[in-house]
Amino acid sequence: MSLIVAENIQKDYKTGEVTVRALKALSFEIEPASFVSFVGPSGSGKTTLLNLIGCLDKPTDGKLKVADTDVLHLDRKQSASFRGSNIGFIFQDFNLLPVLTVYENIEYPLLMVQSVPASEREKRVTALLEAVGMIEQKDKYPDQISGGQKQRVAIARALVTNPKLVLADEPTANLDHKTAYMVIELMKKMRDEFRTTFIFSTHDQKIVGEAEILYTLEDGELTGRQVRGGKGNG
Amino acid sequence: MGNLFKIAIRNLLRYKRRTLLTASLITVGVVFVLVFISVSGSFKNMMVGSITDSMLGHMQVHRKGYVASIENLPLNLNLKPEAIMRLENILNKQPEITAYSPRLKFGGMFSNFVETTNIRLNGIYPDLELKSVPLLASRVLEGKKILDKGGIWIPELLAKGMKVKIGDTIVVVATNKDGSVNGKQFIVAGVLESATGPGGRDGYIHIEDAMEVLRMEGMEISEVAIRLKDFGKLNTFSKKLDDLLSKELNKEGKPIFEVHTWEKLSPFFNIAKMIDVMTFFIKLMLIAIVLISIMNVMIMAVYERIREIGTIAAIGTLPGKILNMFVIEGFCLGIAGAVIGNIVGIVLILILNMLKISFNFGQQQGLILHANVNPADIVTISVTVIIVSVIASLQPAFKASRMEPIKALRHV
Known part of the structure; x- marks a missing residue:
């Protein structure tokens, strides 16, 4: 069964009197444990699409199911709950909380979103710190680590709740090439380890090659789908 | 959390x-x-x-209409023996009261045989007064802190102005309610520190001496000063006493008494x-x-x-x-x-x-x-x-x- 089912989803934005169609009747399905990338130039609709899949926004028209849930009819609180249980986010600017240490940043969703008991939290956070290679830096604050390290922490934070899906909007945009590759490799490794679906958007052609399924977006339309092999391809 | x-x-x-x-x-x-x-x-x-503790007491009971004329110290608005008895019967039954003191107030002339001035006097039972206004004794700057019959406590400013000392003999002259004048000699027994507010510059004599000066045959009093066990219950008790005393009526069917807390009697409020x-x-x-x-x-x-x-x-x-x-x-x-x-x-x-x-x-x-x-x-x-x-x-x-x-x- 598909993890994400999108049927003719459309997104319009109103700017004064003008309505701009950001997404034009997109339909696709994504299977569990996929490693998917949406590529396209700036303004092609990548971020808008990821926001819809991530339940941060709602399509103007069409049907969208994520983890077998019709996300169109979730209210504000239900959306937050759904995101907390099913979706992990990795941001371009890392978006770690500056007042929390590396350990506390990863622990945050378990503590503040899912209320997981302390012993279980410690087990899961420590396992992820080791998996992303940040155990030595666990007591450091975000301003004391590098960009690549921050993104590793962000990946650990996205995975700590065992989500079905991790969305990463331009996760390597603020990283150098070497670090970017390391981050993508880490995401792949995590996908293999936790069987989590990773969807990321990028316009970096070198990183694009790492995706196992590649969707191309142009002016809000899906113009291509390439399957490049790998595990869990639908 | x-x-x-x-x-x-x-x-x-x-x-x-x-x-x-x-x-x-x-x-x-x-x-x-x-x-x-x-x-x-x-x-x-x-x-x-x-x-409250050196002059007024926590509250006072007067004959109805007395407070409206309090500046004149009207003798014709004193409480008569029967009313005093009825009042004391009620006051004695109130557990909230720690002490009360009947007072006979009047205005008179004070003479040192050389000069004369006016004075407001309180005729008191010293023991009851000191229980009702316990700081009064502390206002006695010179002389005895107990007032005996024949003695007078006079305010400090009067003592200075009239150049009167402890042990001096003075005369108090007063007009009684019939209009006749009478006088009586007193020995200065104490000089009182002046206090701010009504009664702060009054003199004190024994109530029986006051009755003698005013040629009263029976006991009459101008007011009863009351001290409560708990000052915090002043308003509650004032209302209770007011209710009780409002049932005491004269021959015309009108209330005999009026109750006032210190707040109604002092401008300091x-x-x-x-x-x-x-x-x-x-x-x-x-x-x-x-x-x-x-x-x-x-x-x-x-x-x-x-x-x-x-x-x-x-x-x-x-x-x-x-x-x-x-x-x-x-x-x-x-x-x-x-x-x-x-x-x-x-x-x-x-x-x-x-x-x-x-x-x-x-x-x-x-x-x-x-x-x-x-x-x-x-x-x-x-x-x-x-x-x-x-x-x-x-x-x-x-x-x-x-x-x-x-x-x-x-x-x-």
Whole structure:
């Protein structure tokens, strides 16, 4: 069964009197444990699409199911709950909380979103710190680590709740090439380890090659789908 | 909840200077209010205590209509023996009363055989009077603190003006209610310190001497001063006594008695009320300071952390938890301001008491300011500051909790 089912989803934005169609009747399905990338130039609709899949926004028209849930009819609180249980986010600017240490940043969703008991939290956070290679830096604050390290922490934070899906909007945009590759490799490794679906958007052609399924977006339309092999391809 | 506090405190410490300034502002407000309430409250209590315990008593009972003419000390409005008996029967049954003192008041002439002046006199039973107004004895600056028959306590200013000393013989002349004049010699037994307020410059003689001067055949009294066991129950008991005495009617079916608390008998009550009004406005100022400073700092905090709010909302933090996060920040600021303010305020009050600052109030000179810190005031101020801090945080916190994560994440 598909993890994400999108049927003719459309997104319009109103700017004064003008309505701009950001997404034009997109339909696709994504299977569990996929490693998917949406590529396209700036303004092609990548971020808008990821926001819809991530339940941060709602399509103007069409049907969208994520983890077998019709996300169109979730209210504000239900959306937050759904995101907390099913979706992990990795941001371009890392978006770690500056007042929390590396350990506390990863622990945050378990503590503040899912209320997981302390012993279980410690087990899961420590396992992820080791998996992303940040155990030595666990007591450091975000301003004391590098960009690549921050993104590793962000990946650990996205995975700590065992989500079905991790969305990463331009996760390597603020990283150098070497670090970017390391981050993508880490995401792949995590996908293999936790069987989590990773969807990321990028316009970096070198990183694009790492995706196992590649969707191309142009002016809000899906113009291509390439399957490049790998595990869990639908 | 502990984690929300941890995050809130870390966020406050993140902007140390701003947090320090806001907490300082609240602290200054709390200190100002606490010191003002302590000083003005202590002054008020001291003056009320002085008036009630050395002159008026907590409350007084008169014949109906007497208080309206009290300045003339009308002898024709005294309580007669039957009324006195009925009154005493009622007063004796009241467990709230610790003592009461009948007084016969009149105006007369005071002569040292060389000069003559006017004087207001209270005829009293000394033992009952000293139980009802226990500070009266402390006002005796010279002479005996017990008033015997044939003796007179005269006010300090009169003693100085008339050059009269302890042991001197003087004459009191008074007109009785029939219009005839009578006089009686007295020995000056004590000189009284003047006090501010009605009766503060009265003389005292034994009630039987007063009856003799006024040629009364039967006992008559002008008023009964009452002292309660618990001053805090003054208004409740006043109402109770008023109800009881209103059932005592004369032959015409009209009430015989009227009851007045010290508040109705002393102009100082208006000053006390003004102090209360000023205290109220000072408290309002504190509320305004806390409200504006906390709201300002929380609005800034929300504005500066829009992307963080977007992040935590995106990863699934419920709006209620985001609201709590910011409200707790305001709460912590309020707690810090209240605690530091109370500590600094108490220290300042202790210093003020150590300095033994003196002041004058009317005729009373060199009163030492002794400010008391009332625990109830500390609790009231602290609770007010904390509640206002939470209220001030609500609007910015609500705004943060209602933020659309997608818009917040886009914020630059």
